[in-house]
Amino acid sequence: MRGPEYHQLRLGLPSNLGEGTLNRRGHSRPSLRRSQSNGMLFDLFEITRPVPRKKIARGRGLKFDNELTEKCRRMVSMLGLDPLADQVKVFWNLRLSSTAGLAHHSNAQIDLNPRLERFAPEEPERTLLHELAHLIAHFRASDRRIQPHGLEWQSACSELGIPGEKRCHDLPFANRAIKRKLAYQCRCCGIVVPRVRKLSRDSACYPCCQKYNRGGYSRRFLLEKISIKEAKSLVPEHNWA
Ligand SMILES: [Zn+2]
Ligand SMILES: [Zn+2]
Known part of the structure; x- marks a missing residue:
């Protein structure tokens, strides 16, 4: 790869x-x-x-x-x-x-x-x-x-x-104030990814793919959807919808 x-x-x-x-x-x-x-x-x-x-x-x-x-x-x-x-x-x-x-x-x-x-x-x-x-x-x-x-x-x-x-x-x-209604998280590194639109089910965490898979795509680091409530508690400063 x-x-x-x-x-x-x-x-x-x-x-x-x-x-x-x-x-x-x-x-x-x-x-x-x-x-x-x-x-x-x-x-x-x-x-x-x-x-x-x-x-x-x-x-x-x-x-x-x-x-x-x-x-x-x-x-x-x-x-x-x-x-x-x-x-x-x-x-x-x-x-x-x-x-x-x-x-x-x-x-x-x-x-x-x-x-x-x-x-x-x-x-x-x-x-x-x-x-x-x-x-x-x-x-x-x-x-x-x-x-x-x-x-x-x-x-x-x-x-x-x-x-x-x-x-x-x-x-x-x-920098415009987009309200993101969706949130995804990488279970590996914990990063929260705010989104306006749904991510494809195949989306993986790029930093983790970089770190553990030499930049290649790997399903091991799939981003999982989390609730807005959870996202708010993890990243309160983000402009959540
Ligand atoms: Zn990750
Ligand atoms: Zn570039």
Whole structure:
């Protein structure tokens, strides 16, 4: 296994977790279970079973972007990675909500959130390069396992002209007060994942998959639904519905 099938850049987290207002004031309460993993904040909490290639390409709500695809191809080609340049393609994914972008390693596809444009004109470009750096790092690593935002990704970011890129973007729409009606928990590390919509039954805890399964998806770390009451007691500062 090479690590997760795709890397997901989740906007606004960790501020999503403690909810924006708290984080903007610089508070962070210890009741949040995230520290149990290794004290780090993760920009990705769920990992789903890899989607078959056909499904990704044909999924509804995907709009192919020829211009951005050409742009990526030129950049990748300039780095001497022609096999990747031939494959890379960019879509606008209308189904993304709090996710800025996705990089699907298996078919060199980048999905962008159409809402990015609304908030800052430079955001689509930035996210595009962030995700492209994931594809480049993964391509170069071949079968070697790498950290999603490790050195390989960081150097690809520099080559693409975004040195010092952060692993996680903070955009206004990530901080809006969404009331999350659903909660899931990893029984392994205890992390609580607030959700607006139902998670697929196959969603597993990403930090645990990273820690115990080298980033590969494993059903051992399935996220289980918990009651809102329980979620409130575990993460009282979150903006629960
Ligand atoms: Zn990333
Ligand atoms: Zn976990």
